Amino acid sequence: xxxxxxxxxxxxxxxxxxxxxxxxxxxxxxxxxxxxxxxxxxxxxxxxxxxxxxxxxxxxxxxxxxxxxxxxxxxxxxxxxxxxxxxxxxxxxxxxxxxxxxxxxxxxxxxxxxxxxxxxxxxxxxxxxxxxxxxxxxxxxxxxxxxxxxxxxxxxxxxxxxxxxxxxxxxxxxxxxxxxxxxxxxxxxxxxxxxxxxxxxxxxxxxxxxxxxxxxxxxxxxxxxxxxxxxxxxxxxxxxxxxxxxxxxxxxxxxxxxxxxxxxxxxxxxxxxxxxxxxxxxxxxxxxxxxxxxxxxxxxxxxxxxxxxxxxxxxxxxxxxxxxxxxxxxxxxxxxxxxxxxxxxxxxxxxxxxxxxxxxxxxxxxxxxxxxxxxxxxxxxxxxxxxxxxxxxxxxxxxxxxxxxxxxxxxxxxxxxxxxxxxxxxxxxxxxxxxxxxxxxxxxxxxxxxxxxxxxxxxxxxxxxxxxxxxxxxxxxxxxxxxxxxxxxxxxxxxxxxxxxxxxxxxxxxxxxxxxxxxxxxxxxxxxxxxxxxxxxxxxxxxxxxxxxxxxxxxxxxxxxxxxxxxxxxxxxxxxxxxxxxxxxxxxxxxxxxxxxxxxxxxxxxxxxxxxxxxxxxxxxxxxxxxxxxxxxxxxxxxxxxxxxxxxxxxxxxxxxxxxxxxxxxxxxxxxxxxxxxxxxxxx
Numbered sequence: 186x187x188x189x190x191x192x193x194x195x196x197x198x199x200x201x202x203x204x205x206x207x208x209x210x211x212x213x214x215x216x217x218x219x220x221x222x223x224x225x226x227x228x229x230x231x232x233x234x235x236x237x238x239x240x241x242x243x244x245x246x247x248x249x250x251x252x253x254x255x256x257x258x259x260x261x262x263x264x265x266x267x268x269x270x271x272x273x274x275x276x277x278x279x280x281x282x283x284x285x286x287x288x289x290x291x292x293x294x295x296x297x298x299x300x301x302x303x304x305x306x307x308x309x310x311x312x313x314x315x316x317x318x319x320x321x322x323x324x325x326x327x328x329x330x331x332x333x334x335x336x337x338x339x340x341x342x343x344x345x346x347x348x349x350x351x352x353x354x355x356x357x358x359x360x361x362x363x364x365x366x367x368x369x370x371x372x373x374x375x376x377x378x379x380x381x382x383x384x385x386x387x388x389x390x391x392x393x394x395x396x397x398x399x400x401x402x403x404x405x406x407x408x409x410x411x412x413x414x415x416x417x418x419x420x421x422x423x424x425x426x427x428x429x430x431x432x433x434x435x436x437x438x439x440x441x442x443x444x445x446x447x448x449x450x451x452x453x454x455x456x457x458x459x460x461x462x463x464x465x466x467x468x469x470x471x472x473x474x475x476x477x478x479x480x481x482x483x484x485x486x487x488x489x490x491x492x493x494x495x496x497x498x499x500x501x502x503x504x505x506x507x508x509x510x511x512x513x514x515x516x517x518x519x520x521x522x523x524x525x526x527x528x529x530x531x532x533x534x535x536x537x538x539x540x541x542x543x544x545x546x547x548x549x550x551x552x553x554x555x556x557x558x559x560x561x562x563x564x565x566x567x568x569x570x571x572x573x574x575x576x577x578x579x580x581x582x583x584x585x586x587x588x589x590x591x592x593x594x595x596x597x598x599x600x601x602x603x604x605x606x607x608x609x610x611x612x613x614x615x616x617x618x619x620x621x622x623x624x625x626x627x628x629x630x631x632x633x634x635x636x637x638x639x640x641x642x643x644x645x646x647x648x649x650x651x652x653x654x655x656x657x658x659x660x661x662x663x664x665x666x667x668x669x670x671x672x673x674x675x676x677x678x679x680x681x682x683x684x685x686x687x688x689x690x691x692x693x694x695x696x697x698x699x700x701x702x703x704x705x706x707x708x709x710x711x712x713x714x715x716x717x718x719x720x721x722x723x724x725x726x727x728x729x730x731x732x733x734x735x736x737x738x739x740x741x742x743x744x745x746x747x748x749x750x751x752x753x754x755x756x757x758x759x760x761x762x763x764x765x766x767x768x769x770x771x772x773x774x775x776x777x778x779x780x781x782x783x784x785x786x787x788x789x790x791x792x793x794x795x796x797x798x799x800x801x802x803x804x805x806x807x808x809x810x811x812x813x814x815x816x817x818x819x820x821x822x823x824x825x826x827x828x829x830x831x832x833x834x835x836x837x838x839x840x841x842x843x844x845x846x847x848x849x850x851x852x853x854x855x856x857x858x859x860x861x862x863x864x865x866x867x868x869x
Contacts, residue, residue: 242632279436289721334651366862479531824869
């Protein structure tokens, strides 16, 4: 409680001081950047571009390239940590995807609770795992973060929300960044391109190389990322784009520490056998055609192929040679799909309307293999205990309408229908085949937006329903179990956005997200039953101030109450208990000065409460906070140079980047101590 009171005092202080100190100098230029810009149909090139406009009646966030770049990330999932209400569980296991918490769901990215996309290509695998390491932050134009199942454009995995990475399709300069810092970490990054002399073809290319020795022992990590996007304007109305991407990653990993190791020797590696590799290749063709001045047709065809290998081993100190201590995972995945949508932006009966209708298709071809790892044998494979193949097919149809009923009132109505089918072949059981029952789900969405006081006050509310399939550790049961239904997740959200003066924006959100038919595994039969109910309530407050042309102050606070409503497992009732791993309070404060030329910088403060570690609520995680700092100097015009110093964890606080509880003990991944990184960027 004392820690929370101190945090709130700091929060209030940051709100009051800027108003007193800089009110006379607040500028129109800063507020202009936040005012709404006209939306043009010709800018709609990817599924979701137009429908994002239909999310005005929700708490969705859009992070711009300017907000994303000039920061240091352990991996790209940390970009989402800039969004209010989100907390990162940084596993620190090299190229293994970390997870994040959003809307009270803790298996986002490393599990199946949220959908991830890059330029319309889904990143979630069959069990929901979504690896964001293939994203190069320097090539991003924006990142859309949709909270809850509000968008009808996304179906499977999207119940806690959607994260959609959009890369640049056209550039007017070359961008080169070199970075070196703590733990022999270095990065080289290029994003650039050109437009042909006749103006008909736009080229964008990017390349990134990265290496780190890591803070802990046995934490070397190398990755290469390359991409190309070529857009050809066949006519004034018809464009075609070819996109290619390749990614390679190899790493060692330290494993998970126990409490004693975390306190006394946080740099320790549990087992040097931990590590892995990943190879990823994707291709995509986009065609967009302007049917008229207010309607457009989009078509997308994509495919990707990847191999993922992970060595996951526990301690072998004092363990008899040959004892099982982990496993080797070798997963192959070939996926392909398409999407077609009709987009309208114009007037109907004298009132503005936007409309999207479309369909998407995806086919996944997955091979999963696992072998035992045994003490004393390093990465040598032991007995093979998993070997199965999955064919999984999905079809979705969706629509989304935004209509200005009267001047202050917009109504948003949408819906999505999903159909799933699939088969599993178990090679260890003489190629025994199992098929899931065809599953059909309809998910309605709707919202209202009221705009008052010359657009300075917006009131909104929405209702949406989503679903969750049987995935993660229950992936096989989705095919082999005779009877089950998808979980149903229903969100209610209300909110208010205010801009009483040009130098201030504020937003207050309240939400409730209920899950019914939650999966509970029977400890006797090992089958999953639709018996659980959970509830996640929350409040999100965001305040933004702008000053001195380039100065800003951002503050956000989130409160999350995630509980079991009706949930019993193994004869034990958890009704009324908090869901494990969900922090109750999250605070972010960032103050900065970001001029076009000259000196600038920022300070960012983060605090999060330690959530319950176990379902019985007998163990509570550690609450922690830290401050990161950045200072930079920009000079020149063309070319423009930037020299930046990023200091993470300025006061060298000890904190867990991830803290969890399983098999009767608490496991830790230590956060970085005081660490510094120097970068040099040229734009020409």
